[in-house]
Amino acid sequence: MWVLVFFDLPTDTKKERKAAADFRKLLIQDGFIMFQFSIYMRHCPSAENAEVHIKRVKSFLPPLGQVGILSITDKQFGSMELFTEKKERKPPTEYTQLELF
Numbered sequence: 001m002w003v004l005v006f007f008d009l010p011t012d013t014k015k016e017r018k019a020a021a022d023f024r025k026l027l028i029q030d031g032f033i034m035f036q037f038s039i040y041m042r043h044c045p046s047a048e049n050a051e052v053h054i055k056r057v058k059s060f061l062p063p064l065g066q067v068g069i070l071s072i073t074d075k076q077f078g079s080m081e082l083f084t085e086k087k088e089r090k091p092p093t094e095y096t097q098l099e100l101f
Contacts, residue, residue: 002077005068006037006067031053054071
């Protein structure tokens with residue numbers, strides 16, 4: 001599963017800029033990586049694990065702005081077409097989970 005977080009946060013005042021920066025920092029601390037400027041994503045090994053991270057994102061939503069959260073399967077993510085400078089590129093490689101015994 002992939003969890004994508006889309007957001008559009010106000011940055012007009014110093015307080016709003018701090019809230020937006022804190023939100024991004026918390027996403028990164030939770031293992032999300034930047035896909036685009038206002039889109040962060042995280043790979044989760046299962047739907048249950050994805051739900052844990054979705055609840056965590058909901059717990060630190062900023063007071064203002066718009067935030068969207070989307071969960072998609074590996075197959076759906078793999079069918080995404082990405083283009084950079086009119087050239088097609090491959091989606092990020094899938095992560096594997098390390099198991100400790």
